[in-house]
Amino acid sequence: MKFDLSALDADSLFIALIGYLIVFISLVLLYFIFDNLPRVLNLLKRMAASNEKLKENPPVSSKRNVPGEVNAAIATSLHLYFSEMHDEEFTKLTINKVSRNYSPWSSKIYSVMRSQMMNK
Amino acid sequence: MKFDLSALDADSLFIALIGYLIVFISLVLLYFIFDNLPRVLNLLKRMAASNEKLKENPPVSSKRNVPGEVNAAIATSLHLYFSEMHDEEFTKLTINKVSRNYSPWSSKIYSVMRSQMMNK
Amino acid sequence: MKFDLSALDADSLFIALIGYLIVFISLVLLYFIFDNLPRVLNLLKRMAASNEKLKENPPVSSKRNVPGEVNAAIATSLHLYFSEMHDEEFTKLTINKVSRNYSPWSSKIYSVMRSQMMNK
Amino acid sequence: MDGLNKFFEFSGFANATPGHIIMLLIGLFFIFLAIRYKYEPLLLVPIGFGILIGNIPFVENVGLNLGIYEEGSVLNYLYQGVLKGIYPPLIFLGIGAMTDFSTLISSPRLMLLGAAAQVGIFLTFLGAIALGFQQAEAGAIGIIGGADGPTAIFISSRLANGLNNTQNLIGPIAIAAYSYMALVPVIQPPIMRLLTSKAERVIRMKPPRTVSKTEKMIFPILGLLLTGFLAPGALPLLGMLFFGNLLKESLVTKRLADTARNSMIDIVTILLGVTVGASTQASVFLTPQSILIFVLGALSFIIATAGGITFAKVMNMFLKEGSKINPLVGAAGVSAVPDSARVVQHEGLKADPSNHLLMHAMAPNISGVIGSAVAAGILLSFLN
Amino acid sequence: MDGLNKFFEFSGFANATPGHIIMLLIGLFFIFLAIRYKYEPLLLVPIGFGILIGNIPFVENVGLNLGIYEEGSVLNYLYQGVLKGIYPPLIFLGIGAMTDFSTLISSPRLMLLGAAAQVGIFLTFLGAIALGFQQAEAGAIGIIGGADGPTAIFISSRLANGLNNTQNLIGPIAIAAYSYMALVPVIQPPIMRLLTSKAERVIRMKPPRTVSKTEKMIFPILGLLLTGFLAPGALPLLGMLFFGNLLKESLVTKRLADTARNSMIDIVTILLGVTVGASTQASVFLTPQSILIFVLGALSFIIATAGGITFAKVMNMFLKEGSKINPLVGAAGVSAVPDSARVVQHEGLKADPSNHLLMHAMAPNISGVIGSAVAAGILLSFLN
């Protein structure tokens, strides 16, 4: 096997050239986008700011806004009411674990579950 | 595509009806079972209670009952005897880890292993 | 189905015999190897000892020897310089996490990444 | 410049269609909902991003092997878990390992509400037939009313998978199911207020009793045997659900339960989410059927909610004072665990700020999962 | 009511046979053993529940795709890992990542006991032939004497998998292997007392020396090369075992070792357990062969134990006072890690309450694993 430049057909040269070109184009575009992004975001923020006021407390959102902690607290207290064995540590655990919640049905099941798991 | 009730053949109606029926049957049965389970369990517990006395200390069970902690402790002490580098923390670690034991051969290997891992 | 010793052809007996033999051979060899390994290692250690002196500070190795901690520390300080929100705990976290580093490109990326992740 | 042409032919710019743009916007919207409102983020983020990946315009069947429907593409390999119905049972395994059935064991009568709500499935099934879908397809569409992502995906992978002259409706059905599950807090409250009187909404219920470890261990075993004998078709789902739960409750297989409910379910969720998303390639997804499916899905959620509430009111006719059921709790029977239970809690608090229904709602909520899995099993055995 | 009939035909009630009931009871018994006595819970719970899932009576080959032997069913897909012999090597990978070979390195002569105990494998192999099994099947059955679940499953997936006119004995062999491993504390003690004198049982042994990190790193590498050259057939198992161990001992791949010995092995264990369990479908499992396999399995455990002990006594003839081996330690050669080592420890304490044999027993115990894997490799190369 010898090094034979004549093997370099136009096609291959094209590919190399255009390929390199496109790599540049992609990253140049990314450059332009993220160079200007901050400006764009500030603009959007200002627009968003106004929407916020509307979005902040409609039924849905407010429903959503029953924060996990509060809810876990309720569940916990509900629970402590009829649970037998439980102690401070467990309760703390519950509240802490609220963040790690999960379920393919909903990402909020776990917080509820945790509090129930206590009577195990 | 229009909504055409005439498309509803008897077969489909049957399926819907029977399907819904069976869903109910399953959960009704589960209801009955778990409504009565506590009673049944108490019954069994009383029966079990007597068996316990027999089951509690036959060779097998007693063999099994060399509790992991004790054994880990033995292994540890055995180990400390000829180990070079070890400290209080490690020892604690060992005892604590006893619960997390595992092996497809047996779920008790890990406790033994842990105590050995100490001289690494 | 009855127990029929005549079913035991020479071939099967051979297999059993040779099989058992080989099992022994393998473990006997392992025995010899690891019975003598300590001696061999001491020998090598003595040889290695001399190589150490050469190996210890060539360009490569020294390059490598910029220890992860130091580097993470640099990265951290660099970072703290232009980061907004950060606190003692984060910094500690960073240094601690240095060991858990990983990347299919290199096992050292994570330490660098960790320190950057701080401004999240 | 033949080369440049070839590059351009392959680029997204040459192949973009309005359909692609629409789908990309939908994908972005899913991601927005997940991040901004935390609607099911663990599903909407992967699905949303999957929609983006699947709808970048590229040339198919030129050996590039990018499309999820092109044999030999990476996405296609990962998609097999959806197509063969392997991911949903594994997810149920993880769910079982993280779900506590106590509430359900302690107040079993509430399970009936979980059964009642499944009416949504069967009426939607009939509705789909009336709209001209084939029986098999109709069955898969009906399950949207089960408010249970994995169940919907599993059954559509069996009944509406593009084989034996059905259409492949897995994508639309999955997307519809998850969308409405995310919108439960929007869909249910009006119906709940419509069907219940103030007097009913303030009914207080006794706290459930505590449940023994033994009961918890027995539940998955009896649950399997009973549902298995009645609806073997539900085995792949319920078998794994109860298996995972036994790993959790046996107390001697903790490390397996931990892995099942963490790394295992996470890995499957990532792969399922992104491939289901990518399976919504414009060419396949933007069809009149998809729109019909979304309409039917909305109806099934409404019917299911109404079914649960009404049945609670019926039960109250036979229950003596003091042991009556707050009909709001019936709405949790649709499952969509645990969102609908939280909606119940929230509506209950509105009617009486000191009346917490959450724990009571969990029972029908979880039994609704079993209910819809059984329904799926039945439909499978009748329709495949 | 054609509909109701169809439902009934599909339900478990219509299809239940005495076989199903027997298997269901066996499954429940496994779960009971695991929870009540903690016998190998990480295996008996998944296997036991798998037996339940596999023996819910359902109609096969009507497109329902429920059976583990029906192509296209979820169980069948997961079962491929058993059938193709993929799960066992992955489990060995995890085992290697959690096993410490120090004891074995520090007192290598005890490895011979691990070799001796493998006599159980080869005599059982001959016994199986005498009972009319084919050579290949006999080889798979013999490995039960290796007291090593994954090895038994791997070799039976190669030699007794229902192909080239062998029967599929994977289920019975796996169940037998795991059952007897769980019963080691019942099977071994009588034999140990029978074959040893009080004087022998009280022999004390020197504590093993400490082992250097370097030795630990070298072990998996030399172990691979040596066993690989002698018995290439053992590579899939031992290659992975030593690979996992190097991940652990190299000290530079900690995160890989952690994953291998935690989430990875857990996931594989769950899938292997439940599918092996489900593969015991009554129709396939309840055969005279299975009973013969259980008989042969019991024998192989007894022979292996006797072999280990006897060889220890033989070695003592050549060892000078003070460096003699306590023959009880020989019993650990069967592996069944680490139960048989614990039995040794326990029997030793009975003879002399201050004589702890555990650490000494670990060496033959672990080398027994290598020994049976090598045996498996040999049998594979001769019999496939």
Place this chain on the structure above:
Amino acid sequence: MDGLNKFFEFSGFANATPGHIIMLLIGLFFIFLAIRYKYEPLLLVPIGFGILIGNIPFVENVGLNLGIYEEGSVLNYLYQGVLKGIYPPLIFLGIGAMTDFSTLISSPRLMLLGAAAQVGIFLTFLGAIALGFQQAEAGAIGIIGGADGPTAIFISSRLANGLNNTQNLIGPIAIAAYSYMALVPVIQPPIMRLLTSKAERVIRMKPPRTVSKTEKMIFPILGLLLTGFLAPGALPLLGMLFFGNLLKESLVTKRLADTARNSMIDIVTILLGVTVGASTQASVFLTPQSILIFVLGALSFIIATAGGITFAKVMNMFLKEGSKINPLVGAAGVSAVPDSARVVQHEGLKADPSNHLLMHAMAPNISGVIGSAVAAGILLSFLN
């Protein structure tokens, strides 16, 4: 003794060739480098041990099913993930979930350096053709210059996989890529000193600005759309990379990101490493091609480094005082994350002990990954 002969025929002693010995030594050398110098241990240990496993001499195609190229062997099943290009995207998913793109977002102009360095890929591509490789093979070889293991494996699995009369070069290409990535600290410094003046090496750069959470969330989305439209062929890699990154930055899918960057990527890394290693079976690996590939690989790394540095110097001509770029930073454009960035840091410190370039080097370093993935996508669409 027919039996003994048969055993011997199967043993490694009968089948060992000089090739086997050479490969075994190479494998041991990889492991040595990983443990002694911590060169990429997470890859060199699995690959090194894989080389050992794959080069234990055994008889192929006698039904033993040991070889990675024998259908039905365990290694062959695990190797499918490499052969079908499934592992690399999953690794990119994990990488995305652990990579922080802040530096790149905060000083985007440095991305151009990551583009410039990709010249190594295309010149090597031409060089390979000049050496008589076919276009497709040449493309795969060129990507070695991308200094990116997974990308190299992915593209060679597509372009040089032994199908449509190409040779299977996956093994040599992967080994070359990882070897040179490990040797970056040896290869780059001389070139850096050769191409830069002392004055240039001491240039100080402004610390990058802080980046907002929103920017981080937007990056993976825009990154996907842009690169996807321009080079759809890069989707399998970049789609997953950006997907993983969104899981990380969305802040609402933390548990998925954790699993993706821990257990998931670890499992894939273990399997990819050991199978890539085992795929270097002497018979396949020890060919003149492999040697040429190693030569070309070395060249591509050198060219790439030079390309990055030179382009930085070119940029400086157009940049006003104070905002000039330290050309050393250009060397990081080859990726080999983060080693080349560390080399830059180290060389920078040599020139000025108080000038830390690490953070600046990360930008071209990471954009180099995107750059080579795009290059791979282009080559795929042109060459497959």
